[in-house]
Amino acid sequence: MVMADGVIIKIENLTKSFGKNIIFNNISLDVKAGENLVVFGRSGTGKSVLLKCIIGLMKPDSGKIFIYDKNITSLSLKELNVLRKRTGFLFQGAALYDSMTVRENLEFTLRRVRGLKDDVEPKLIETLEHVSLVDAIDKMPSELSGGMRKRIGLARSIITDPEIMFYDEPTTGLDPITSKEISELILELQIKLKMTSIVVTHDLICAKIIADRAIFLKDSKISYEGKIENLTDSEDPFLKNFFSTEIIKSSGDINV
Amino acid sequence: MNLPKPINKKYLSLQEKFYNFFVTITGISIFNWEFLKQVFIPPYEIGEIKKHMTELGVKTFPIVSIMGIIIGLVLAMQSFPVFKRFGATDFLPGTVALSVVRELGPVLTALIFAGRVSSGIGAELGSMRVTEQIDAMEVAAINPFKYLVVTRVIATTMILPILTIYVVFLSILGGYLGVIINDIMSFEYYKNAVLGTIEFGDLIPGIAKTFVFGYIVGMVGAFKGFTTEGGTEGVGKASTTSVVMASLLILLIDTVLVKVTIWLWPTV
Ligand SMILES: Nc1ncnc2c1ncn2[C@@H]1O[C@H](COP(=O)(O)OP(=O)(O)OP(=O)(O)O)[C@@H](O)[C@H]1O
Numbered sequence: 375m376v377m378a379d380g381v382i383i384k385i386e387n388l389t390k391s392f393g394k395n396i397i398f399n400n401i402s403l404d405v406k407a408g409e410n411l412v413v414f415g416r417s418g419t420g421k422s423v424l425l426k427c428i429i430g431l432m433k434p435d436s437g438k439i440f441i442y443d444k445n446i447t448s449l450s451l452k453e454l455n456v457l458r459k460r461t462g463f464l465f466q467g468a469a470l471y472d473s474m475t476v477r478e479n480l481e482f483t484l485r486r487v488r489g490l491k492d493d494v495e496p497k498l499i500e501t502l503e504h505v506s507l508v509d510a511i512d513k514m515p516s517e518l519s520g521g522m523r524k525r526i527g528l529a530r531s532i533i534t535d536p537e538i539m540f541y542d543e544p545t546t547g548l549d550p551i552t553s554k555e556i557s558e559l560i561l562e563l564q565i566k567l568k569m570t571s572i573v574v575t576h577d578l579i580c581a582k583i584i585a586d587r588a589i590f591l592k593d594s595k596i597s598y599e600g601k602i603e604n605l606t607d608s609e610d611p612f613l614k615n616f617f618s619t620e621i622i623k624s625s626g627d628i629n630v
Numbered sequence: 631m632n633l634p635k636p637i638n639k640k641y642l643s644l645q646e647k648f649y650n651f652f653v654t655i656t657g658i659s660i661f662n663w664e665f666l667k668q669v670f671i672p673p674y675e676i677g678e679i680k681k682h683m684t685e686l687g688v689k690t691f692p693i694v695s696i697m698g699i700i701i702g703l704v705l706a707m708q709s710f711p712v713f714k715r716f717g718a719t720d721f722l723p724g725t726v727a728l729s730v731v732r733e734l735g736p737v738l739t740a741l742i743f744a745g746r747v748s749s750g751i752g753a754e755l756g757s758m759r760v761t762e763q764i765d766a767m768e769v770a771a772i773n774p775f776k777y778l779v780v781t782r783v784i785a786t787t788m789i790l791p792i793l794t795i796y797v798v799f800l801s802i803l804g805g806y807l808g809v810i811i812n813d814i815m816s817f818e819y820y821k822n823a824v825l826g827t828i829e830f831g832d833l834i835p836g837i838a839k840t841f842v843f844g845y846i847v848g849m850v851g852a853f854k855g856f857t858t859e860g861g862t863e864g865v866g867k868a869s870t871t872s873v874v875m876a877s878l879l880i881l882l883i884d885t886v887l888v889k890v891t892i893w894l895w896p897t898v
């Protein structure tokens with residue numbers, strides 16, 4: 375299942391554009407099993423689009439994307455769904471189902487993905503404990519704050535015990551303490567469950583906690599790649615500028 | 631399901647409008663085809679269908695009740711002087727009942743239903759689309775078309791005939807009110823006059839076409855909502871254009887169906 379060298383996600387020569395707006399120009403990327411990869415990039419560089427391409431929500435113009443050893447760009451919906459059941463996706467805006475309570479949001483996802491018929495209450499509580507929101511179980515999404523929605527979104531995406539997780543800005547809009555807790559949760563999931571993750575974030579503190587490796591998207595390319603210290607300590611003027619400002623504004627803006 | 635995309639900008643030239651019109655026609659045809667492909671495949675989501683039917687029923691019950699009474703009442707009040715002039719008031723109950731059963735009941739209920747329900751479905755699915763809730767279902771390997779669209783279309787198709795029968799019933803009662811405001815007529819007499827006039831051939835086409843109208847209302851709302859683009863503004867647009875499109879389609883298809891029924895039941 376896993377490809378050579380323990381690679382679990384492989385992007386080959388991906389190109390994607392919206393009309394004249396070229397988002398990715400021929401990028402390639404490998405993610406190893408059990409690795410936490412952090413994706414940086416300024417707003418609008420295509421971080422969310424990258425995640426959506428990998429999970430098959432958006433079709434690339436050209437290029438191949440492998441999850442395990444399957445090229446998802448040429449799978450039938452049925453085959454793709456088999457893969458999707460083994461992955462989790464946290465949307466930038468949380469994407470909670472408005473018409474359902476928190477409990478129903480989690481239960482609906484868990485039952486559909488895992489096909490469970492028996493009592494799932496203990497699992498719901500356990501997952502909500504991870505994000506410290508057990509009290510919110512009977513609330514509607516509209517009664518939650520932006521940061522709470524984000525955490526429920528996170529709970530909903532990990533409740534199915536995915537092998538691969540995609541996080542789109544998991545800590546944006548959270549206070550520094552909660553933000554740190556969520557980062558530690560992501561790390562814990564990696565260590566305990568051997569989860570592989572791609573994490574889009576602006577939050578440098580979070581990135582420093584979780585990242586094994588980081589990439590930086592710029593000018594439709596992966597312009598930098600390497601250990602996170604190498605990026606943050608880089609003498610490159612652009613990176614220097616980016617990270618000095620990002621520290622100050624990290625976990626400042628809400629994107630829900 | 632790959633739907634063609636309309637040109638999305640503020641001011642469209644005539645050609646672009648024409649192009650978008652055909653994009654919509656193509657899109658809704660593909661949407662219909664997808665519905666037909668999926669409706670017979672399990673899971674049937676019976677729970678969801680029941681939930682939507684109840685919601686739709688509860689939501690439209692007050693307005694169709696008022697409408698039902700008033701159609702009959704107004705029709706009888708308007709016609710009474712005319713019938714009186716020709717000394718034909720005996721025919722009034724039958725005439726009211728016939729108009730209501732064959733045409734007014736089904737079409738007016740469908741139009742009210744479209745106004746209330748198409749817009750609701752358009753807005754609901756539209757906001758689910760722009761807040762990525764539909765995408766969230768997709769990445770959880772849940773079929774959003776089945777779960778959101780098919781269930782709603784089935785619900786609207788099943789509930790509208792029931793509402794229509796109820797409206798027809800109320801209208802005939804309303805007709806009696808319209809008569810006794812003007813004249814003395816026993817309910818017994820009114821009832822017999824109505825039952826003596828309406829035949830099987832009048833009932834069936836009137837009710838049958840409401841299945842088609844219900845389908846249109848669900849389909850148009852779901853299509854507009856599911857294909858919403860452009861944030862909150864797009865949601866508003868999906869909601870209003872659903873009503874316009876559903877109402878127009880109902881009137882258009884009604885015209886065709888009236889012709890067809892007259893051709894099928896020539897004796898009446
Ligand atoms: N459905 C779409 N249609 C057209 N253009 C799109 C679409 N989705 C994204 N884009 C464009 O792709 C670019 C990248 O968008 P994306 O959402 O991936 O940015 P991002 O890096 O996630 O930014 P942020 O940090 O603000 O979330 C943007 O310029 C955006 O305008």
Ligand SMILES: [Mg+2]
Nearest residue numbers: 421422466542
């Ligand atoms: Mg983004």
